[in-house]
Amino acid sequence: MTGSTAAPFTADDYRARMERAVREAADAGLAGLLVAPGPDLAWLTGYAPPAATERLTLLVLVADRDPVLVVPALEAPDAAHAAGASAVTLRDWTDGKDPYALTAGLLGVSGRFGISDNAWAMHLLGLQSALPGTSYASLTEALPMLRAVKDPAELELLAAAGAAADATFEEIRNVRFGGRRECDVARDLAGLLRRFGHSQVDFTIVASGPNGASPHHEAGDRVIARGDMVVLDFGGLKDGYGSDTSRTVHVGEPTGEEREVHDLVREAQEAGFRAVRPGVPCQDVDRAARAVVAGAGYGEYFIHRTGHGIGVTTHEPPYVVEGEEQPLVPGMCFSVEPGVYLPGRFGVRIEDIVTVTEEGGRRLNNTTREMLIVE
Missing domain, CATH: 3.90.230.10 (Creatinase/methionine aminopeptidase superfamily)
Known part of the structure; x- marks a missing residue:
């Protein structure tokens, strides 16, 4: 999505997409979704940071909880200006802190989560270490039709x-x-x-x-x-x-x-x-x-x-x-x-x-x- 012009969607549009994603995750037997930088994050929030970064950025979607976007502190200003920013709570973390412990606290439960296909392996392993009771399925495997039907x-x-x-x-x-x-x-x-x-x-x-x-x-x-x-x-x-x-x-x-x-x-x-x-x-x-x-x-x-x-x-x-x-x-x-x-x-x-x-x-x-x- 780098360099693309933002589509004319509103915070309400992004909120509706996230709510639908949570419902579809529950129907698929998932405890929630973890969305890394890439097309799914852009579609769900309007936020399109560089995917090639070692710092954890992750949208956390869990039923009965407000959506939370975990971002590095230095990226927080740009994240706050995304079209769907008002539909999520931003939680930033600074270098030297443990973003996996922060994310684990947001999940709240062990279980099976959908995670972006393009999530870095080191981030997935960090989450598994912080929450040993969790398991993960790729979003394409778990929710292949999430973005398939266009409005x-x-x-x-x-x-x-x-x-x-x-x-x-x-x-x-x-x-x-x-x-x-x-x-x-x-x-x-x-x-x-x-x-x-x-x-x-x-x-x-x-x-x-x-x-x-x-x-x-x-x-x-x-x-x-x-x-x-x-x-x-x-x-x-x-x-x-x-x-x-x-x-x-x-x-x-x-x-x-x-x-x-x-x-x-x-x-x-x-x-x-x-x-x-x-x-x-x-x-x-x-x-x-x-x-x-x-x-x-x-x-x-x-x-x-x-x-x-x-x-x-x-x-x-x-x-x-x-x-x-x-x-x-x-x-x-x-x-x-x-x-x-x-x-x-x-x-x-x-x-x-x-x-x-x-x-x-x-x-x-x-x-x-x-x-x-x-x-």
Whole structure:
């Protein structure tokens, strides 16, 4: 969240989120939640300190107790200015004092607590030493759907981020690809994302020719040539919420096989989107997209899940993958991004962010999914 613009949420919004988190923790059999710096803390309080610090910062959420944010004394002034600060009690500690004893006193009981996935091991071990009767579960394991269902304000921010990514694609499709390095086009993508309002660029994949067969290829010095298929996958954070979209373009006229594979992926992406509706298990969206690819004989070349959730991070629950039986709920947002990757030759991926509505699904990316010819 570093450098992102604060979303327009109030102390009441953050208070409601914390109350819901406590209820969901109780329903999951947890005595409470311990939230370290990172996306969960930012979502629950509006406070986004650096995650890379050895000093303990922890939001303590326990039923029938007011939320408490334990912070180093030198960070307390910034914490006090967070949007949700009035919804929490600040307890600061100074260097030389024991923050684990302080936190243990706030928990009040032994039991099983949910803790942020990204909490430092030394902090977890310090808490276990201070309260030997406690045990811990990662928040993603214990409460995977905590941030999954977005409220109307969050959906508006995600739609704006998606529109900014679309505007980026509409510009990049007009630049010259042939004769330039992948990293040059990636630099163009990053600049356009920032131009259209992104404060943080998380990734700019430009995978040309045989590099397109590697789904997470890092843009490098390969010179893009005429006849190359080029996978573009880019996104980041705008006003604190994520964008993520993929389109595959071709430099000059494609071969018949290249058109066939692109059309197949487009059909699979449409099938995945059409499967989105309330109550449907996440895995059914994956199955719908994968069936199209497998039916055409390319099943072994679709080598990743069909999608991932998105919100204050670009990858979060729910995950659209075989075995995920979580039913879709209105307000969930996730990618639908099937792909076909032919080793040593080329790849194709088409990706939209989709939100679940009462009637089905709504795309948050709306650029053409047809094959585009670029120079």
